[in-house]
Amino acid sequence: MKAIKGSPKASRLAVAGAAAASAVLVLSSPAFAHVTVQPEGEAAKGGYAVVDFKVPNERDDASTTKLEVHLPADHPLASVMPQPVDGWTVQVTKSKLAKPLTLHGEQIDEAVTKVTWTAAGKGIEPGYFQKFPLSVGRLPEGTDQLVFKALQTYSDNEVVRWIEPQKEGQEEPESPAPVLELTPASASGHNGSTAEDASAASAPEETAAGTSTGGSDTTARVLGVVGILAGAAGVTYGVLAGRRRSTEA
Structure with missing residues (x-):
């Protein structure tokens, strides 16, 4: 099997390209x-x-x-x-x-x-x-x-x-x-x-907003639980009332 040799022109181009790249690196490195x-x-x-x-x-x-x-x-x-x-x-x-x-x-x-x-x-x-x-x-x-x-x-x-x-x-x-x-x-x-100053300045507003939102969420949760308990009590009362009428009949 014969080895494939590159042309002399291609070799010269490769060497020139490598030299140019090296020169660019040398010239640009001080920047x-x-x-x-x-x-x-x-x-x-x-x-x-x-x-x-x-x-x-x-x-x-x-x-x-x-x-x-x-x-x-x-x-x-x-x-x-x-x-x-x-x-x-x-x-x-x-x-x-x-x-x-x-x-x-x-x-x-x-x-x-x-x-x-x-x-x-x-x-x-x-x-x-x-x-x-x-x-x-x-x-x-x-x-x-x-x-x-x-x-x-x-x-x-x-x-x-x-x-x-x-x-x-x-x-x-x-x-x-x-x-x-x-x-x-x-x-x-x-x-x-600076970004730190902006964050510090906005922190009280964010805290107040967070407190307000947290309070609203807590109220909503309490009302939801009360509603669920009231509904459950109503269902229980209905079932017991039905059983009482059946027993009396």
Whole structure:
């Protein structure tokens, strides 16, 4: 039996296809390794949101030991609160504002301009990522996005600066800055409300509705049982009355 051999042209096409696929993987893989920022739920204009800075480790022989996030100076945020992250210490840096902000009727002349997380242990090891949450607000109403700048430091003292802005109509830069997309303010006026806030707000109404429904069901059951007992009593009375008449006859 003769072995079937492929044509030289087919072999060359297969090799070229494999090479092209490998090149696509190599070129596209860095896109998944950027420092990014995403809201938990939505980030509505004029409201508050919890946002997560996602930091992947791009190195095979070093760990990420520090993250510095610089908040946008053109749209300062009056309220910035970090959530504790196990194995990391956090430092919040405030600066004076050129133009004071108004929050809840009060003038604020300083705001958080930088948040720094430093690993207390090994940090983010190769093959892993870490999320760093921040509660921020009020979000500006005059822009569709907030651009942050992030510096990622490795255990070998290498610093990767994620600070390059994305320009419209151009390819993504090599080290793009994290961008938070803002959504329109909610029509209900609860700007930036998270799913948890909505659930908490609706809980009393749901509880009251559940209590009312439960009460109606209980009343219906009681009336049903009373009706059944009354019917049974009537049937019993009829049977006994019939027997009494038969005996008297």
